[in-house]
Amino acid sequence: MSQVLLVEPRGFCAGVDRAIEIVERALEVYGAPVYVRHEIVHNKFVVEGLKAKGAVFIAEVDDAPDNSLLIFSAHGVSKSVRSSADVRGLRVIDATCPLVTKVHLELLRHYQNGDQVILIGHAGHPEVEGTMGQAPEGSVLLVSQPEDVEQLEVADAERVAYVTQTTLSVDDTADVIAALQTRFPNIQSPKREDICYATSNRQAAVKELAANSDVVLVIGSKNSSNSNRLREVAERSGCSAYLIDGCEDIEPGWFGFDDRIGISAGASAPEVLVEQVSEWLKARGFAAPQVLKVREENVTFSLPTELR
Numbered sequence: 456m457s458q459v460l461l462v463e464p465r466g467f468c469a470g471v472d473r474a475i476e477i478v479e480r481a482l483e484v485y486g487a488p489v490y491v492r493h494e495i496v497h498n499k500f501v502v503e504g505l506k507a508k509g510a511v512f513i514a515e516v517d518d519a520p521d522n523s524l525l526i527f528s529a530h531g532v533s534k535s536v537r538s539s540a541d542v543r544g545l546r547v548i549d550a551t552c553p554l555v556t557k558v559h560l561e562l563l564r565h566y567q568n569g570d571q572v573i574l575i576g577h578a579g580h581p582e583v584e585g586t587m588g589q590a591p592e593g594s595v596l597l598v599s600q601p602e603d604v605e606q607l608e609v610a611d612a613e614r615v616a617y618v619t620q621t622t623l624s625v626d627d628t629a630d631v632i633a634a635l636q637t638r639f640p641n642i643q644s645p646k647r648e649d650i651c652y653a654t655s656n657r658q659a660a661v662k663e664l665a666a667n668s669d670v671v672l673v674i675g676s677k678n679s680s681n682s683n684r685l686r687e688v689a690e691r692s693g694c695s696a697y698l699i700d701g702c703e704d705i706e707p708g709w710f711g712f713d714d715r716i717g718i719s720a721g722a723s724a725p726e727v728l729v730e731q732v733s734e735w736l737k738a739r740g741f742a743a744p745q746v747l748k749v750r751e752e753n754v755t756f757s758l759p760t761e762l763r
């Protein structure tokens with residue numbers, strides 16, 4: 456008899472919920488088109504759905520026409536992106552997740568105190584670009600793995616602080632922090648961890664899911680940082696793990712009726728995709744899913760005032 460486990464928590468976090476609602480409300484209140492710099496959240500299904508409603512996704516502020524309404528994505532933006540929108544006189548609505556803004560403010564406080572700020576994160580990710588861009592170019596150092604720490608050049612080893620990307624692997628980041636603390640014993644750390652509640656809850660949940668599964672399917676897009684981390688965590692816990700946008704990505708041969716199948720979803724993956732995968736399995740004779748609840752979650756964020 457097959458077994459299918461649906462882990463909780465999974466899927467949308469409060470920051471993603473808020474960002475999507477911002478675009479939908481902006482379309483209702485101001486009408487289409489609204490321009491969104493970068494994918495509002497890293498999920499193909501969500502982005503295509505909003506495009507169909509009149510959102511236009513652009514790479515840079517300059518791609519927005521004069522007098523248009525521009526929304527910044529949940530990943531946050533650098534100060535220079537913000538000021539280029541100001542210079543253009545564009546009306547801006549900011550969908551940056553409040554937990555990313557918290558990291559921005561922390562970084563700025565350290566920079567203004569004269570500390571050398573080190574960001575733990577993945578080069579090229581939009582959140583990392585936005586966070587580094589809270590201070591002048593070249594002033595924040597980026598590390599992604601313990602080996603990077605040895606290469607750091609700082610003016611005063613006593614005046615060093617670190618912040619992190621919100622969607623990192625909790626375990627990998629602990630290794631980087633340990634390397635930083637070994638090299639800079641007085642390094643200042645965030646007052647509260649920067650890896651967000653949604654990332655750490657989903658990683659803890661997927662570990663338990665993996666312990667009870669032979670194969671784990673993580674629903675999420677390839678460019679979603681937190682979804683990739685979920686797949687890695689499941690794989691390191693000893694089972695096969697695949698990142699899929701939806702049931703169309705499932706390949707025959709990944710599992711059979713004797714396997715225990717676990718399902719999770721990244722913070723930007725909508726529940727409808729989870730339902731489709733469950734239905735896909737049921738239609739092929741696999742068991743109806745059972746819920747594996749690992750942690751309770753009840754975080755919500757309010758909308759910007761102009762959209763309430």
Ligand code: SF4
Nearest residue numbers: 468470471552621651
């Ligand atoms: Fe905010 Fe975390 Fe969700 Fe990113 S994953 S949008 S930081 S709550």
